[in-house]
Amino acid sequence: MFVVAGGWSFPQVQIFIQKTVAMTSSDNTLIQVEQVSRYYGHLCAVDNISFEMRRGEVLGFLGPNGAGKSTTMQMLSGNLAPTAGRILINGIDLLDRPKAAKAQLGYLPDHPPLYRELTVDEYLLYCARLNRIVKSKCREAVNSAKGRCGLTEVGKRLIGNLSKGFRQRIGIAQAIIHSPAVVILDEPTVGLDPIQILEIRALIRELRSEHSVILSTHILPEVQAVCDRVQIINKGKLVLSDTISGLQQRMQGASLQVALRQPPTLEVLQALDGVAEVTALADGRFRLAMAQGDDLAERLVQLSVANGWGLYELAPERITLEQVFVDITTEESTDVSEATETAA
Amino acid sequence: MMIFTIAGRELRSLFLSPLAWSILAVVQLIVAYLFLSQLDGYMEVQSQLLGMAGAPGVTEIVVTPIFGNATIILLLVVPMLTMRLVSEERRSQTLALLFSAPLSMSEIVVGKFLGVMGFLVIMVAMITLMPLSLLLGGTLDFGLLASALLGLLLLLACFTALGLFMSTLTDQPTVAAISTFGVLLMLWIIDWAGSNESGHISGLFAYLSILRHFESLLRGVFDSSDVIYYLLFVTVFIGLSIRRLDADRLQH
Numbered sequence: 001m002f003v004v005a006g007g008w009s010f011p012q013v014q015i016f017i018q019k020t021v022a023m024t025s026s027d028n029t030l031i032q033v034e035q036v037s038r039y040y041g042h043l044c045a046v047d048n049i050s051f052e053m054r055r056g057e058v059l060g061f062l063g064p065n066g067a068g069k070s071t072t073m074q075m076l077s078g079n080l081a082p083t084a085g086r087i088l089i090n091g092i093d094l095l096d097r098p099k100a101a102k103a104q105l106g107y108l109p110d111h112p113p114l115y116r117e118l119t120v121d122e123y124l125l126y127c128a129r130l131n132r133i134v135k136s137k138c139r140e141a142v143n144s145a146k147g148r149c150g151l152t153e154v155g156k157r158l159i160g161n162l163s164k165g166f167r168q169r170i171g172i173a174q175a176i177i178h179s180p181a182v183v184i185l186d187e188p189t190v191g192l193d194p195i196q197i198l199e200i201r202a203l204i205r206e207l208r209s210e211h212s213v214i215l216s217t218h219i220l221p222e223v224q225a226v227c228d229r230v231q232i233i234n235k236g237k238l239v240l241s242d243t244i245s246g247l248q249q250r251m252q253g254a255s256l257q258v259a260l261r262q263p264p265t266l267e268v269l270q271a272l273d274g275v276a277e278v279t280a281l282a283d284g285r286f287r288l289a290m291a292q293g294d295d296l297a298e299r300l301v302q303l304s305v306a307n308g309w310g311l312y313e314l315a316p317e318r319i320t321l322e323q324v325f326v327d328i329t330t331e332e333s334t335d336v337s338e339a340t341e342t343a344a
Numbered sequence: 345m346m347i348f349t350i351a352g353r354e355l356r357s358l359f360l361s362p363l364a365w366s367i368l369a370v371v372q373l374i375v376a377y378l379f380l381s382q383l384d385g386y387m388e389v390q391s392q393l394l395g396m397a398g399a400p401g402v403t404e405i406v407v408t409p410i411f412g413n414a415t416i417i418l419l420l421v422v423p424m425l426t427m428r429l430v431s432e433e434r435r436s437q438t439l440a441l442l443f444s445a446p447l448s449m450s451e452i453v454v455g456k457f458l459g460v461m462g463f464l465v466i467m468v469a470m471i472t473l474m475p476l477s478l479l480l481g482g483t484l485d486f487g488l489l490a491s492a493l494l495g496l497l498l499l500l501a502c503f504t505a506l507g508l509f510m511s512t513l514t515d516q517p518t519v520a521a522i523s524t525f526g527v528l529l530m531l532w533i534i535d536w537a538g539s540n541e542s543g544h545i546s547g548l549f550a551y552l553s554i555l556r557h558f559e560s561l562l563r564g565v566f567d568s569s570d571v572i573y574y575l576l577f578v579t580v581f582i583g584l585s586i587r588r589l590d591a592d593r594l595q596h
Contacts, residue, residue: 074440077443077444078443078444078593079440079443079444081594098448099447100446102444102446102447103446105444106444107444109437113436113437113439113440114438115357115438116436117357117360117361118357118360126349126353127445129346129349130346130349130442130445130447132346132446
């Protein structure tokens, strides 16, 4: 009936040119992003990003404000067409077959898309119908989504009268109502109080059992708390892609801070086995940088007792995630290819 | 199927706001007043009409002027109903819900169009009840009534399609309303230009006029070119709306 069709010709041409991209999609790859870029006029919001996501994974998307997190989320959810590159969801191209691909995903934008004049039940029922759930199963889907998001008691209330925490939960309920393979959550804990944040995190952890989750945030502990894998994006470029354990290894500082009442000379400490470098701090404190893979702490205690150094404090130093984050995002010339290699 | 889900929510949301109820009430009140004064006029001349051969009937004197006048009221009212269709959703950022659901743009746009049309059909049905009440004391020319009804609904479909398109252009409902009203009024009076002269330009303007095509239907003349004009009008603006919403994803 309608002559007008979507004009995707430009990205398709791009894809044709980029046929050289290796197709290494295994059965477990749920999302495949291939060299996706997005320009707003001349401004490049997302620059040539590629990554993959496996089934059952919680992927944290981390970046400072304006780094391109939301743009990436919008492109993954089909709200924004990439200027170049392509996105496969469960092996289905989001641009070629948008309907089939979108059936596989649930999306919570940074601002939950709620109709204030509807009640929670009406709204979720509408979302269930929009996602093509069979009419007879809609009630069931609404009830289970409400149960999982802790909304059972507010079903009859108007969305406009509910608090921000509840609205955020309705937003999440809307995203998981059709049990999609992928749930995309854009800053799900922004503007919530600490208790609500804990509840939302528990909910995300609970989602992991059935869905893969992509989470964007600029709150670092959140990533540590719920994610399996982290990707850091800065100025539109992917600068780090690592597992949480890999990130924790980065954070494990290879140094000890000790405080001694009767410290020996710097040379004595320097000569110890397994000490790479010693820095003297104030009040008889020293920072001992350890050689790789050596446990210095135990020997240091024994030596202190034997030599009467008067050890009264011994603390392994950790680099916080904040430091890693700041280091990575402030490095001007980060090699993107290097970062993606570490992920593989 | 999805189209009706969207249309249903649009219609429901309309009735959840006081706007729809007040519009229904005001339109009903004004049309009822027009109807009564028209009926009064008919009663006065009724005795003279009896003596004339080929005199116009009650349908021509009472019913079609009601429909003609109702269009002027609806010209003011429809922009208020259509202004929020897309712009409000864009403003409150709820479009993402529709965009990330497995729906095509045409389903979204046609759904919204049908939602408002549903409301207008209810309104027209209530207006039509007034002439139908005349059946209590007489009979009506049903052919003429059907033709006028068809014309009114087609005209309203045009209003709605244009309003929908204007709503996709902006995120300010009032801007959408005033521009819809402006364009509709322009199309309404476009045949005034050059109506004194007898050049081919005036013919073109007369053809473009949204009102001219309605007038013939109101006289009971069913010309397929009038109906095609309206259907084309609706299709073009729905098509443009789909394009405009698609462009939301492509660039900003």
